[in-house]
Amino acid sequence: MENIGQSYWESIHPIEDYSWGGLEETFSSHYDSSSPDGPHSATVSKNLASERNRRKRLNDRLFALRAVVPNITKMDKASIIKDAIEYIQILHDQERMIQSELIELESRNLEPESLDLCQNSEFFKSIERSKNKRGVNQAFDPIEILELNVSHVGEKTVLVNLKCSKRRDTIVKLCEMFESLKLNIITASISAFSQSLFNTLFIQAEKEEIGILKMQIETAISALNHLQTPITM
Amino acid sequence: MENIGQSYWESIHPIEDYSWGGLEETFSSHYDSSSPDGPHSATVSKNLASERNRRKRLNDRLFALRAVVPNITKMDKASIIKDAIEYIQILHDQERMIQSELIELESRNLEPESLDLCQNSEFFKSIERSKNKRGVNQAFDPIEILELNVSHVGEKTVLVNLKCSKRRDTIVKLCEMFESLKLNIITASISAFSQSLFNTLFIQAEKEEIGILKMQIETAISALNHLQTPITM
DNA sequence: CCGTACACGTGATAC
């Protein structure tokens, strides 16, 4: 089976591969017109493939939208769009404030050349027509654990490998979390690539602490995620 | 020809100019409540109404997203999401440019009067905001720059190499600093070894931004060190 | 006529 309809929701919560093409293929009855099912079936098949492509495109776009928007609370389609709207409004407000602050700073600096440069920037023009609607909401992203592996590589050394999604302030919160655990860290490496975050830690610990360490990290991350302010809209 | 259309929410819908060319007709009371197959039919009816509400919510959100994103070319669902993604990325770039303009302006006037203004800037407020979630206001150690090298490794790629001393919360502050700069970071790697901290960043930038980037990082770190007195917000 | 885009109802699935 090729799993045509596989999308990221199903990749997160995989479902079993059921055969969806059972009875509709040879289905030609319906009060159909006088056309035999030769060209009609071809048309239906084309439309079917097109519709699949359309759905896939929509889901991919939605996935990409989720990737560029922090402050994702739920993985719903509607929630993703709602969070994107809120985030755009937050960006509008922030830009407005930063721009006003920049102008204030410019006004103290009495160089007319830079003032003209600023006011002629396209950013300034875009700010002019942007409207603010609400106060700045605190953006807070949940840390999504994609992979967590704690293994034992020596006599008293434990290797922690953590892969998680990279969103806004994810690195900051991760570092805070690791520092708060008061571990005996020998070396630590954090690499950000694309939309993922790769953490590698060598920790001085005993072998029997592996399970506890894994649970510690998981609970610390989930505790961080539960700190977020409820967004009610 | 049944055409069970959704129309009662269509009348509520505030946007009247365009409706994706869907088929909207009057709602014909089709499903009967007096079916002999009682509970199953009721379940199906509930599911049907829920699905209609879900679709309506999704479409409303999509319209709202279209409303906050300017320069919508096509009214496609996929195009609306695509334009929103591009717009968010544009906003990110603009924010980054504005930040660099701010930093450049701050470096231009080195009077102490403007230093106070700098500490009230949105850049530092964002730092304080992200730090304020724990209420930690202990005096922290200053970040000591041991080595900073910004070089040009490609057409639009800049390599940043930063080595500094590793003290308490150095990684956290460093990550906050890098995130607040709103750079277009391709990959970032932070390695802690012994008492030193090694940062390697690949940033999408132009060649002429190298000097600005170096100055940005230096001033941001030194500003972080100068911040340590009044964090209480 | 053909391709695109949409809404619709339905069965399956996760919580």
Place this chain on the structure above:
DNA sequence: TGTATCACGTGTACG
């Protein structure tokens, strides 16, 4: 348990 979301195939309108 019911109640959410989702993917799917289909009919249909528009260019």
